[in-house]
Amino acid sequence: MADDKDVLRDVWFGRIPAxxxxxxxxxxxxxxxxxxxxxxxxxxxxxxxxxxxxxxxxVMKAEDVEEMWFEYExxxxxxxxxxxxxxxxxxxxxxxxWSVSVHFKxxxxxxxxxxxxxxxxxxHFMSSIKEADALKHKSxxxxxxxxxxxxxxxxxxxxxxxxxxxxxxxxxMEYPTEEGGFxxxxxxxxxxxxxxxxxxxxxxxxxxxxxxxxxGDLLKELCPASICAEDEPKRFQxxxxxxxxxxxxxVQWLSEHLSHPDNFLHISVIPAPSD
Amino acid sequence: xxxxERSPASCYLDERTFRLCCRLFLQHSETIQDGWSxxxxxGTDEGFMKKTVLLPVKSSVLHKQHGCFMQAENxxxxxxxxxxxxxxxxxxxxxxxxxxxxxxxxxHVLYSCSYQIPVLYFRASTLDxxxxxxxxxxxxxxxxxxxxxxxxxxxxxxxxxHPLLGQPxxxxxxCRTEEFMKPALDLAQAENKRVNYIVSWLSVVGxxxxxxxxxxxxxxxxxxx
Numbered sequence: 001m002a003d004d005k006d007v008l009r010d011v012w013f014g015r016i017p018a019x020x021x022x023x024x025x026x027x028x029x030x031x032x033x034x035x036x037x038x039x040x041x042x043x044x045x046x047x048x049x050x051x052x053x054x055x056x057x058x059v060m061k062a063e064d065v066e067e068m069w070f071e072y073e074x075x076x077x078x079x080x081x082x083x084x085x086x087x088x089x090x091x092x093x094x095x096x097x098w099s100v101s102v103h104f105k106x107x108x109x110x111x112x113x114x115x116x117x118x119x120x121x122x123x124h125f126m127s128s129i130k131e132a133d134a135l136k137h138k139s140x141x142x143x144x145x146x147x148x149x150x151x152x153x154x155x156x157x158x159x160x161x162x163x164x165x166x167x168x169x170x171x172x173m174e175y176p177t178e179e180g181g182f183x184x185x186x187x188x189x190x191x192x193x194x195x196x197x198x199x200x201x202x203x204x205x206x207x208x209x210x211x212x213x214x215x216g217d218l219l220k221e222l223c224p225a226s227i228c229a230e231d232e233p234k235r236f237q238x239x240x241x242x243x244x245x246x247x248x249x250x251v252q253w254l255s256e257h258l259s260h261p262d263n264f265l266h267i268s269v270i271p272a273p274s275d
Numbered sequence: 276x277x278x279x280e281r282s283p284a285s286c287y288l289d290e291r292t293f294r295l296c297c298r299l300f301l302q303h304s305e306t307i308q309d310g311w312s313x314x315x316x317x318g319t320d321e322g323f324m325k326k327t328v329l330l331p332v333k334s335s336v337l338h339k340q341h342g343c344f345m346q347a348e349n350x351x352x353x354x355x356x357x358x359x360x361x362x363x364x365x366x367x368x369x370x371x372x373x374x375x376x377x378x379x380x381x382x383h384v385l386y387s388c389s390y391q392i393p394v395l396y397f398r399a400s401t402l403d404x405x406x407x408x409x410x411x412x413x414x415x416x417x418x419x420x421x422x423x424x425x426x427x428x429x430x431x432x433x434x435x436x437h438p439l440l441g442q443p444x445x446x447x448x449x450c451r452t453e454e455f456m457k458p459a460l461d462l463a464q465a466e467n468k469r470v471n472y473i474v475s476w477l478s479v480v481g482x483x484x485x486x487x488x489x490x491x492x493x494x495x496x497x498x499x500x
Contacts, residue, residue, distance in 0.1 A: 080436065109406045113434050113443050123433060127448070131389045196316060197441030202388050
Protein backbone atom coordinates (compact mmCIF):
# COMPACT_ATOMS: atom_id res chain seq x y z
CA MET A 1 0.00 0.00 0.00
CA ALA A 2 1.18 3.47 -0.79
CA ASP A 3 2.45 5.53 2.12
CA ASP A 4 -0.20 7.77 3.68
CA LYS A 5 2.23 10.65 3.11
CA ASP A 6 1.59 10.30 -0.64
CA VAL A 7 -1.99 11.33 0.06
CA LEU A 8 -0.78 14.76 1.26
CA ARG A 9 1.01 15.27 -2.04
CA ASP A 10 -2.00 14.11 -4.08
CA VAL A 11 -4.26 16.51 -2.19
CA TRP A 12 -1.84 19.43 -2.56
CA PHE A 13 -1.36 18.96 -6.29
CA GLY A 14 -5.04 18.40 -7.13
CA ARG A 15 -6.02 20.61 -10.07
CA ILE A 16 -9.29 21.61 -11.75
CA PRO A 17 -9.27 22.68 -15.41
CA ALA A 18 -11.28 25.87 -15.72
CA UNK A 19 -12.46 28.09 -18.53
CA UNK A 20 -12.95 31.75 -17.60
CA UNK A 21 -15.29 33.79 -19.77
CA UNK A 22 -16.15 37.43 -19.43
CA UNK A 23 -19.75 37.98 -18.36
CA UNK A 24 -21.91 39.32 -21.20
CA UNK A 25 -22.97 42.12 -18.84
CA UNK A 26 -19.51 43.65 -19.09
CA UNK A 27 -18.70 46.37 -21.59
CA UNK A 28 -15.73 45.65 -23.82
CA UNK A 29 -13.97 47.41 -26.64
CA UNK A 30 -13.53 44.18 -28.59
CA UNK A 31 -14.51 40.56 -28.13
CA UNK A 32 -12.93 38.80 -25.15
CA UNK A 33 -11.48 35.33 -25.74
CA UNK A 34 -12.02 32.80 -22.96
CA UNK A 35 -9.02 32.07 -20.72
CA UNK A 36 -8.06 28.53 -19.68
CA UNK A 37 -6.30 27.76 -16.42
CA UNK A 38 -5.51 24.77 -14.18
CA UNK A 39 -6.69 25.78 -10.72
CA UNK A 40 -5.08 24.31 -7.58
CA UNK A 41 -7.87 22.79 -5.48
CA UNK A 42 -6.30 23.91 -2.20
CA UNK A 43 -5.82 27.56 -3.19
CA UNK A 44 -8.19 30.54 -3.42
CA UNK A 45 -9.73 31.98 -6.60
CA UNK A 46 -8.48 35.51 -5.99
CA UNK A 47 -4.97 34.24 -5.29
CA UNK A 48 -4.44 32.43 -8.60
CA UNK A 49 -6.30 34.58 -11.13
CA UNK A 50 -3.93 37.49 -11.75
CA UNK A 51 -3.49 36.21 -15.30
CA UNK A 52 -7.24 36.01 -15.81
CA UNK A 53 -7.55 39.63 -14.74
CA UNK A 54 -4.74 40.81 -17.02
CA UNK A 55 -6.23 38.87 -19.92
CA UNK A 56 -9.64 40.56 -19.69
CA UNK A 57 -8.34 44.02 -18.83
CA UNK A 58 -6.79 44.11 -22.30
CA VAL A 59 -10.23 44.43 -23.88
CA MET A 60 -11.78 46.76 -21.34
CA LYS A 61 -11.73 50.47 -20.65
CA ALA A 62 -10.27 51.38 -17.27
CA GLU A 63 -13.46 53.18 -16.23
CA ASP A 64 -15.49 49.96 -16.69
CA VAL A 65 -13.28 48.02 -14.30
CA GLU A 66 -14.09 47.64 -10.61
CA GLU A 67 -13.27 44.77 -8.23
CA MET A 68 -13.12 41.43 -10.06
CA TRP A 69 -15.47 38.64 -8.92
CA PHE A 70 -16.53 35.24 -10.18
CA GLU A 71 -19.81 33.49 -10.75
CA TYR A 72 -20.88 29.98 -11.75
CA GLU A 73 -24.34 29.50 -13.24
CA UNK A 74 -25.77 32.50 -11.41
CA UNK A 75 -24.08 31.77 -8.07
CA UNK A 76 -21.42 34.28 -6.97
CA UNK A 77 -18.35 32.24 -5.96
CA UNK A 78 -17.06 32.89 -2.44
CA UNK A 79 -13.32 33.39 -2.89
CA UNK A 80 -12.74 32.68 0.80
CA UNK A 81 -13.70 29.01 0.36
CA UNK A 82 -10.93 26.85 -1.13
CA UNK A 83 -11.33 26.37 -4.89
CA UNK A 84 -11.87 22.61 -4.53
CA UNK A 85 -14.78 23.22 -2.13
CA UNK A 86 -16.45 25.62 -4.58
CA UNK A 87 -16.10 23.09 -7.37
CA UNK A 88 -17.31 20.08 -5.35
CA UNK A 89 -20.25 22.05 -3.97
CA UNK A 90 -21.46 23.74 -7.15
CA UNK A 91 -20.05 21.85 -10.13
CA UNK A 92 -19.48 18.16 -9.26
CA UNK A 93 -20.74 15.81 -11.97
CA UNK A 94 -20.65 18.53 -14.65
CA UNK A 95 -18.53 18.55 -17.78
CA UNK A 96 -14.96 19.87 -17.57
CA UNK A 97 -13.49 22.41 -17.94
CA TRP A 98 -15.34 24.21 -15.19
CA SER A 99 -16.94 27.25 -16.78
CA VAL A 100 -16.56 30.33 -14.60
CA SER A 101 -17.91 33.81 -15.46
CA VAL A 102 -15.80 36.85 -14.70
CA HIS A 103 -17.30 40.18 -13.60
CA PHE A 104 -15.77 43.61 -13.13
CA LYS A 105 -18.79 45.54 -11.96
CA UNK A 106 -21.96 45.21 -9.83
CA UNK A 107 -20.02 43.57 -7.00
CA UNK A 108 -22.53 41.47 -5.02
CA UNK A 109 -22.07 43.21 -1.66
CA UNK A 110 -24.62 40.96 0.06
CA UNK A 111 -22.97 37.70 -1.01
CA UNK A 112 -19.22 38.16 -1.27
CA UNK A 113 -16.43 39.44 0.93
CA UNK A 114 -14.21 42.08 -0.63
CA UNK A 115 -10.75 40.98 -1.63
CA UNK A 116 -8.71 43.97 -2.66
CA UNK A 117 -5.25 42.52 -2.02
CA UNK A 118 -3.43 39.32 -1.16
CA UNK A 119 -3.08 40.52 2.42
CA UNK A 120 -6.85 40.03 2.80
CA UNK A 121 -6.47 36.40 1.67
CA UNK A 122 -3.50 35.94 3.97
CA UNK A 123 -5.48 37.30 6.94
CA HIS A 124 -8.39 35.00 6.14
CA PHE A 125 -6.11 31.98 5.70
CA MET A 126 -4.23 32.62 8.94
CA SER A 127 -7.42 33.20 10.89
CA SER A 128 -8.71 29.80 9.68
CA ILE A 129 -5.48 28.10 10.75
CA LYS A 130 -5.71 29.79 14.14
CA GLU A 131 -9.30 28.72 14.58
CA ALA A 132 -8.41 25.16 13.62
CA ASP A 133 -5.60 25.10 16.17
CA ALA A 134 -7.93 26.48 18.84
CA LEU A 135 -10.01 23.35 18.22
CA LYS A 136 -7.12 20.90 17.89
CA HIS A 137 -4.70 22.11 20.58
CA LYS A 138 -6.34 25.00 22.47
CA SER A 139 -4.20 27.28 20.24
CA UNK A 140 -1.00 26.03 21.89
CA UNK A 141 0.83 25.02 18.71
CA UNK A 142 0.03 28.13 16.68
CA UNK A 143 0.83 30.41 19.62
CA UNK A 144 4.20 28.70 20.13
CA UNK A 145 5.13 29.42 16.52
CA UNK A 146 6.95 32.59 15.59
CA UNK A 147 5.79 35.17 13.10
CA UNK A 148 8.17 33.79 10.50
CA UNK A 149 6.66 30.33 10.97
CA UNK A 150 3.20 31.74 10.25
CA UNK A 151 4.67 33.45 7.21
CA UNK A 152 6.14 30.14 6.06
CA UNK A 153 2.68 28.53 6.06
CA UNK A 154 1.25 31.37 4.00
CA UNK A 155 4.20 31.62 1.60
CA UNK A 156 4.06 27.88 1.08
CA UNK A 157 0.46 28.14 -0.07
CA UNK A 158 0.91 31.35 -2.04
CA UNK A 159 3.90 30.01 -3.97
CA UNK A 160 2.61 26.44 -4.22
CA UNK A 161 5.60 25.05 -2.27
CA UNK A 162 4.50 21.72 -0.81
CA UNK A 163 7.70 21.06 1.21
CA UNK A 164 7.89 24.57 2.62
CA UNK A 165 4.27 24.39 3.77
CA UNK A 166 4.41 20.90 5.22
CA UNK A 167 7.72 21.45 7.07
CA UNK A 168 5.69 23.77 9.31
CA UNK A 169 2.19 22.32 8.96
CA UNK A 170 3.22 18.92 10.35
CA UNK A 171 3.54 20.60 13.78
CA UNK A 172 -0.12 21.54 13.56
CA MET A 173 -0.95 17.89 12.89
CA GLU A 174 0.71 16.46 15.99
CA TYR A 175 -1.16 15.14 19.03
CA PRO A 176 -0.32 13.15 22.17
CA THR A 177 -0.33 9.45 21.25
CA GLU A 178 -2.24 8.49 24.38
CA GLU A 179 -5.13 10.75 23.34
CA GLY A 180 -5.53 9.10 19.97
CA GLY A 181 -6.20 12.37 18.14
CA PHE A 182 -6.90 16.08 18.29
CA UNK A 183 -9.04 17.67 21.01
CA UNK A 184 -11.71 18.48 18.43
CA UNK A 185 -11.76 17.98 14.65
CA UNK A 186 -11.85 21.25 12.67
CA UNK A 187 -14.44 20.58 9.98
CA UNK A 188 -17.21 22.25 8.04
CA UNK A 189 -20.08 20.55 6.26
CA UNK A 190 -21.46 22.45 3.26
CA UNK A 191 -24.82 21.77 1.63
CA UNK A 192 -26.27 23.47 -1.43
CA UNK A 193 -29.75 22.63 -0.22
CA UNK A 194 -29.43 24.74 2.91
CA UNK A 195 -29.60 28.50 3.58
CA UNK A 196 -26.91 28.09 6.19
CA UNK A 197 -23.44 28.42 4.74
CA UNK A 198 -22.11 25.41 6.65
CA UNK A 199 -22.40 23.29 9.77
CA UNK A 200 -19.61 23.55 12.31
CA UNK A 201 -19.79 22.02 15.78
CA UNK A 202 -17.52 20.48 18.38
CA UNK A 203 -16.71 16.88 17.47
CA UNK A 204 -14.09 14.67 19.08
CA UNK A 205 -12.17 12.08 17.06
CA UNK A 206 -12.46 9.43 19.79
CA UNK A 207 -15.62 8.29 21.56
CA UNK A 208 -16.04 8.27 25.36
CA UNK A 209 -15.44 4.48 25.20
CA UNK A 210 -12.16 5.08 23.42
CA UNK A 211 -12.84 3.95 19.88
CA UNK A 212 -12.10 6.01 16.78
CA UNK A 213 -15.10 7.87 15.40
CA UNK A 214 -15.70 7.78 11.66
CA UNK A 215 -16.98 10.06 8.90
CA GLY A 216 -20.25 8.12 9.17
CA ASP A 217 -20.49 8.91 12.89
CA LEU A 218 -19.85 12.60 12.20
CA LEU A 219 -22.54 12.79 9.52
CA LYS A 220 -25.03 10.76 11.54
CA GLU A 221 -24.70 13.23 14.39
CA LEU A 222 -24.53 16.53 12.51
CA CYS A 223 -26.08 15.98 9.10
CA PRO A 224 -28.27 12.87 9.35
CA ALA A 225 -30.11 13.63 6.10
CA SER A 226 -26.89 13.02 4.18
CA ILE A 227 -26.73 9.31 4.88
CA CYS A 228 -29.42 6.80 4.06
CA ALA A 229 -30.29 3.25 5.00
CA GLU A 230 -28.75 0.49 2.88
CA ASP A 231 -31.99 -0.40 1.12
CA GLU A 232 -32.67 3.19 0.08
CA PRO A 233 -31.45 4.77 -3.14
CA LYS A 234 -28.55 7.13 -2.46
CA ARG A 235 -29.79 10.71 -2.25
CA PHE A 236 -26.56 12.54 -1.44
CA GLN A 237 -22.89 12.35 -2.25
CA UNK A 238 -20.39 13.22 0.47
CA UNK A 239 -17.36 14.77 -1.22
CA UNK A 240 -13.91 15.70 0.05
CA UNK A 241 -11.35 16.81 -2.54
CA UNK A 242 -13.54 15.47 -5.33
CA UNK A 243 -13.77 11.93 -3.97
CA UNK A 244 -16.27 10.13 -1.79
CA UNK A 245 -14.32 8.77 1.21
CA UNK A 246 -15.68 5.58 2.78
CA UNK A 247 -17.99 6.39 5.69
CA UNK A 248 -15.90 3.98 7.80
CA UNK A 249 -12.84 6.25 7.54
CA UNK A 250 -11.78 7.59 10.97
CA VAL A 251 -12.25 11.38 11.15
CA GLN A 252 -8.82 11.75 12.77
CA TRP A 253 -7.18 10.22 9.67
CA LEU A 254 -9.28 12.44 7.41
CA SER A 255 -8.34 15.52 9.43
CA GLU A 256 -4.63 14.73 9.16
CA HIS A 257 -4.64 13.79 5.48
CA LEU A 258 -7.59 15.40 3.69
CA SER A 259 -7.74 18.79 5.41
CA HIS A 260 -7.11 21.86 3.28
CA PRO A 261 -4.03 23.97 4.05
CA ASP A 262 -6.29 26.10 6.29
CA ASN A 263 -6.38 22.97 8.53
CA PHE A 264 -10.13 22.47 8.14
CA LEU A 265 -11.73 19.36 6.74
CA HIS A 266 -14.21 20.73 4.20
CA ILE A 267 -17.02 18.27 3.47
CA SER A 268 -19.51 18.93 0.66
CA VAL A 269 -22.88 17.20 0.77
CA ILE A 270 -24.49 17.39 -2.67
CA PRO A 271 -27.53 15.77 -4.30
CA ALA A 272 -26.59 12.46 -5.95
CA PRO A 273 -26.82 12.51 -9.75
CA SER A 274 -30.15 11.01 -10.81
CA ASP A 275 -29.01 8.57 -13.52
CA UNK B 276 -20.93 25.40 45.74
CA UNK B 277 -19.44 27.74 48.34
CA UNK B 278 -17.98 30.93 46.96
CA UNK B 279 -14.59 30.12 48.46
CA GLU B 280 -14.42 26.77 46.66
CA ARG B 281 -14.83 28.19 43.21
CA SER B 282 -12.23 27.35 40.63
CA PRO B 283 -10.30 30.26 39.06
CA ALA B 284 -12.46 32.41 36.81
CA SER B 285 -12.60 30.97 33.32
CA CYS B 286 -12.66 33.22 30.27
CA TYR B 287 -14.40 30.49 28.38
CA LEU B 288 -18.10 30.16 28.04
CA ASP B 289 -19.91 26.98 27.07
CA GLU B 290 -22.78 27.21 24.63
CA ARG B 291 -25.43 26.50 27.23
CA THR B 292 -24.19 29.28 29.53
CA PHE B 293 -24.04 31.61 26.53
CA ARG B 294 -27.74 30.96 25.90
CA LEU B 295 -28.65 31.49 29.54
CA CYS B 296 -26.67 34.75 29.73
CA CYS B 297 -28.37 35.95 26.55
CA ARG B 298 -31.80 35.06 27.93
CA LEU B 299 -31.21 37.18 31.05
CA PHE B 300 -29.80 39.98 28.91
CA LEU B 301 -32.88 39.91 26.68
CA GLN B 302 -35.25 39.97 29.64
CA HIS B 303 -33.71 43.22 30.79
CA SER B 304 -33.73 44.59 27.26
CA GLU B 305 -37.47 43.98 27.13
CA THR B 306 -37.89 45.92 30.37
CA ILE B 307 -35.95 48.95 29.21
CA GLN B 308 -37.12 48.60 25.59
CA ASP B 309 -33.73 49.03 23.97
CA GLY B 310 -34.39 46.74 21.05
CA TRP B 311 -32.42 43.49 21.47
CA SER B 312 -34.02 40.32 20.13
CA UNK B 313 -33.18 36.64 19.63
CA UNK B 314 -33.04 35.41 16.04
CA UNK B 315 -33.46 31.68 15.60
CA UNK B 316 -32.09 30.02 12.46
CA UNK B 317 -34.94 28.12 10.83
CA GLY B 318 -34.78 24.36 11.22
CA THR B 319 -31.86 24.43 13.69
CA ASP B 320 -31.29 24.94 17.39
CA GLU B 321 -28.94 27.84 16.67
CA GLY B 322 -29.46 31.55 16.86
CA PHE B 323 -28.02 34.90 17.85
CA MET B 324 -28.83 38.15 19.63
CA LYS B 325 -29.57 41.10 17.39
CA LYS B 326 -30.04 44.84 17.63
CA THR B 327 -30.39 47.52 14.97
CA VAL B 328 -29.62 51.15 15.73
CA LEU B 329 -29.57 54.34 13.74
CA LEU B 330 -26.36 56.22 14.40
CA PRO B 331 -26.05 59.89 13.61
CA VAL B 332 -22.71 60.79 12.07
CA LYS B 333 -21.53 64.30 12.83
CA SER B 334 -20.84 66.51 9.88
CA SER B 335 -17.18 66.70 10.84
CA VAL B 336 -16.91 62.93 10.50
CA LEU B 337 -18.81 63.03 7.27
CA HIS B 338 -16.56 65.68 5.79
CA LYS B 339 -13.54 63.66 6.67
CA GLN B 340 -15.16 60.76 4.90
CA HIS B 341 -16.16 62.76 1.92
CA GLY B 342 -13.66 60.95 -0.23
CA CYS B 343 -15.01 57.55 0.75
CA PHE B 344 -18.60 58.54 0.30
CA MET B 345 -18.20 60.20 -3.05
CA GLN B 346 -17.93 56.87 -4.82
CA ALA B 347 -21.30 55.79 -3.50
CA GLU B 348 -24.45 57.19 -4.99
CA ASN B 349 -25.78 57.81 -1.51
CA UNK B 350 -23.69 60.98 -1.32
CA UNK B 351 -26.60 62.80 -2.93
CA UNK B 352 -28.96 61.57 -0.28
CA UNK B 353 -26.66 62.55 2.54
CA UNK B 354 -26.11 65.94 1.00
CA UNK B 355 -29.86 66.42 0.70
CA UNK B 356 -30.23 65.63 4.37
CA UNK B 357 -27.62 68.16 5.24
CA UNK B 358 -29.25 70.77 3.04
CA UNK B 359 -32.62 70.15 4.62
CA UNK B 360 -31.09 70.39 8.05
CA UNK B 361 -29.33 73.58 7.24
CA UNK B 362 -32.53 75.13 5.93
CA UNK B 363 -34.47 74.05 9.00
CA UNK B 364 -31.95 75.42 11.34
CA UNK B 365 -31.23 78.72 9.67
CA UNK B 366 -34.55 79.83 11.07
CA UNK B 367 -33.15 79.46 14.58
CA UNK B 368 -29.50 79.45 15.45
CA UNK B 369 -27.40 80.73 12.63
CA UNK B 370 -23.78 80.10 13.34
CA UNK B 371 -23.81 76.61 14.89
CA UNK B 372 -25.81 73.95 13.11
CA UNK B 373 -25.46 70.35 14.22
CA UNK B 374 -25.63 68.53 10.95
CA UNK B 375 -26.24 64.83 11.00
CA UNK B 376 -26.24 62.06 8.50
CA UNK B 377 -27.72 58.79 9.68
CA UNK B 378 -26.26 55.30 9.36
CA UNK B 379 -27.91 51.99 10.18
CA UNK B 380 -25.80 49.65 12.31
CA UNK B 381 -26.93 46.07 12.83
CA UNK B 382 -25.20 44.19 15.68
CA HIS B 383 -25.23 40.43 16.12
CA VAL B 384 -23.89 38.54 19.13
CA LEU B 385 -22.94 34.99 18.16
CA TYR B 386 -21.39 32.08 19.95
CA SER B 387 -18.09 30.75 18.62
CA CYS B 388 -17.77 27.08 19.49
CA SER B 389 -14.13 27.07 18.32
CA TYR B 390 -13.04 29.76 20.77
CA GLN B 391 -15.84 29.13 23.27
CA ILE B 392 -16.56 32.83 23.62
CA PRO B 393 -19.13 35.28 22.25
CA VAL B 394 -18.24 37.20 19.08
CA LEU B 395 -19.62 40.54 17.91
CA TYR B 396 -20.57 40.78 14.23
CA PHE B 397 -22.04 43.91 12.69
CA ARG B 398 -22.84 45.56 9.42
CA ALA B 399 -23.44 49.18 8.59
CA SER B 400 -25.28 50.86 5.77
CA THR B 401 -26.78 54.14 4.74
CA LEU B 402 -30.55 54.45 5.11
CA ASP B 403 -31.07 53.51 1.47
CA UNK B 404 -29.20 50.26 1.99
CA UNK B 405 -25.73 50.94 0.61
CA UNK B 406 -23.29 48.99 2.75
CA UNK B 407 -20.32 50.79 4.28
CA UNK B 408 -16.85 49.62 3.37
CA UNK B 409 -14.28 48.50 5.91
CA UNK B 410 -12.49 51.86 5.55
CA UNK B 411 -15.72 53.76 6.21
CA UNK B 412 -16.46 51.65 9.25
CA UNK B 413 -12.93 52.28 10.51
CA UNK B 414 -13.40 56.01 10.23
CA UNK B 415 -16.45 55.71 12.50
CA UNK B 416 -14.50 53.90 15.19
CA UNK B 417 -13.96 56.28 18.10
CA UNK B 418 -10.50 57.90 17.81
CA UNK B 419 -9.59 56.71 21.29
CA UNK B 420 -9.79 53.11 20.08
CA UNK B 421 -8.71 53.58 16.51
CA UNK B 422 -5.04 54.10 17.12
CA UNK B 423 -4.67 51.03 19.26
CA UNK B 424 -6.72 48.81 17.01
CA UNK B 425 -5.06 49.97 13.83
CA UNK B 426 -1.69 48.65 14.86
CA UNK B 427 -2.93 45.38 13.51
CA UNK B 428 -5.95 46.32 11.42
CA UNK B 429 -6.36 42.94 9.75
CA UNK B 430 -6.32 41.22 13.11
CA UNK B 431 -8.94 43.22 14.94
CA UNK B 432 -11.62 44.42 12.55
CA UNK B 433 -12.20 42.41 9.39
CA UNK B 434 -14.92 41.55 6.94
CA UNK B 435 -16.01 37.95 7.48
CA UNK B 436 -18.79 35.64 6.46
CA HIS B 437 -21.56 35.52 9.07
CA PRO B 438 -21.38 31.85 10.07
CA LEU B 439 -25.15 31.45 10.33
CA LEU B 440 -26.37 33.77 7.55
CA GLY B 441 -23.54 33.37 5.04
CA GLN B 442 -23.47 37.12 4.34
CA PRO B 443 -20.58 39.57 4.66
CA UNK B 444 -20.33 41.17 8.09
CA UNK B 445 -17.61 42.96 10.01
CA UNK B 446 -16.23 41.16 12.99
CA UNK B 447 -14.19 42.19 15.99
CA UNK B 448 -11.70 39.39 16.20
CA UNK B 449 -12.12 37.36 19.39
CA CYS B 450 -8.42 36.66 19.95
CA ARG B 451 -8.07 39.51 22.45
CA THR B 452 -11.15 38.55 24.44
CA GLU B 453 -9.19 36.73 27.12
CA GLU B 454 -6.96 39.77 27.66
CA PHE B 455 -9.77 41.94 28.95
CA MET B 456 -12.24 39.36 30.22
CA LYS B 457 -9.81 37.69 32.60
CA PRO B 458 -9.15 40.78 34.76
CA ALA B 459 -12.87 41.61 34.76
CA LEU B 460 -13.87 38.11 35.82
CA ASP B 461 -11.06 37.80 38.36
CA LEU B 462 -12.07 41.08 39.96
CA ALA B 463 -15.71 40.05 40.13
CA GLN B 464 -14.70 36.80 41.74
CA ALA B 465 -12.46 38.50 44.28
CA GLU B 466 -15.38 40.70 45.26
CA ASN B 467 -17.62 37.66 45.33
CA LYS B 468 -19.92 39.10 42.67
CA ARG B 469 -21.58 37.00 40.02
CA VAL B 470 -21.39 38.82 36.71
CA ASN B 471 -23.22 38.07 33.50
CA TYR B 472 -20.51 37.28 30.94
CA ILE B 473 -22.40 38.82 28.02
CA VAL B 474 -22.98 42.08 29.92
CA SER B 475 -19.32 42.46 30.94
CA TRP B 476 -18.02 41.49 27.53
CA LEU B 477 -20.43 43.62 25.49
CA SER B 478 -19.80 46.69 27.66
CA VAL B 479 -16.15 46.45 26.60
CA VAL B 480 -16.36 45.54 22.91
CA GLY B 481 -19.61 47.32 22.01
CA UNK B 482 -18.50 50.95 22.43
CA UNK B 483 -15.53 50.35 20.10
CA UNK B 484 -17.98 50.10 17.21
CA UNK B 485 -20.65 52.52 18.43
CA UNK B 486 -22.79 50.13 20.48
CA UNK B 487 -23.67 51.40 23.93
CA UNK B 488 -24.70 49.09 26.74
CA UNK B 489 -26.73 51.06 29.32
CA UNK B 490 -25.39 50.91 32.86
CA UNK B 491 -28.60 49.28 34.10
CA UNK B 492 -27.48 46.00 32.47
CA UNK B 493 -24.60 45.85 34.93
CA UNK B 494 -26.82 46.44 37.94
CA UNK B 495 -29.96 44.59 36.89
CA UNK B 496 -28.81 41.54 34.91
CA UNK B 497 -27.54 38.64 36.96
CA UNK B 498 -25.45 35.65 35.99
CA UNK B 499 -27.28 32.41 35.28
CA UNK B 500 -27.52 29.98 38.20
